[in-house]
Amino acid sequence: MKAAQHAQQRLVDLQDLDTTLDRLAHRRRTLPELAEVDRLRSRLTELRDAIVGAETEVGDLDREQRKAEQDVDQVRARADRDQKRLDSGQVTSAKDLSGLQAEIGSLQRRQSDLEEVVLEIMERREETEGRVTTLRTDRAAAQEELDAVVQRRDTAQKEIDEESAATGAARTAVAKDVPEDLLNLYEKLRGQFDGVGAAKLYRGACQGCHLALNTVDLNRIRAAADDEVIRCEECRRILVRTPESGL
Structure with a gap:
């Protein structure tokens, strides 16, 4: 799947908002x-x-x-x-x-x-x-x-x-800033993985499963085009690259 780097980064903002909504819903229930x-x-x-x-x-x-x-x-x-x-x-x-x-x-x-x-x-x-x-x-x-x-x-x-x-x-x-196909994938993954469909790649580790990626996977991500949608090999969530990804 392809998506502009800006659109992928908006997934992080979307995930933060969804996490807040989930937290508020849980707080209301409890x-x-x-x-x-x-x-x-x-x-x-x-x-x-x-x-x-x-x-x-x-x-x-x-x-x-x-x-x-x-x-x-x-x-x-x-x-x-x-x-x-x-x-x-x-x-x-x-x-x-x-x-x-x-x-x-x-x-x-x-x-x-x-x-x-x-x-x-x-x-x-x-x-x-x-x-x-x-x-x-x-x-x-x-x-x-x-x-x-x-x-x-x-x-x-x-x-x-x-x-x-x-x-x-x-x-x-x-x-609205996220393409429909990427948004649909994100929503599907959110349903599968406890409400978290996208996570940052931070200093070589996925912030979704909090596992460090191995050298092979990091090299693969380094070589990927900016508009390629990356998935974590461990948890299969969408990995969003940022300047702090450690690539």
Whole structure:
């Protein structure tokens, strides 16, 4: 392949711009804020689920407390009725009086037990409500942190995108100086060799694979015409000759 020496040297500029674009793309993909956003979003999901579970538990305890309080009221009402019967003097039989007193005592013990149940439920409810409050506080803090990280991510991405756009425009201008066949070869090699399709020959070494060329290859390059496109025998990238090639 033949190409003017100036066009070949423009490949070095093109490679530098492509390397910058690749670096910017990699930086954009690996911004630490991206992982932090994912972590905080997962944390918020966990907190939302925990809040829903705790709020559901509070609702269940509310119903359980109302049921227990109704049981207390029923037992208390029954005990009050029995006490009124006892106090009224309507029951005169010793056996009936004894049975009524025993029932009142049983109801009072039952009422005491149920009141203990109510207190235990109230304590559990208070504890669960405290957990809901803590979870809501944690959620608000996580949301605030997420908002800040998202803002940092967006700022960083905007800066990268602006630099990429400017670099891309410069690349387009440089690519116009490279003949189509040489540009196609360069693009093909870039795809094959980790984004590097052209490299300088610097002091007898290829800057693509960083291997020194042997004497035979250097002599061959010395003898080549200026417009001949040279390939590295080791890595097959395009070798661009410069005054610092050591020829």
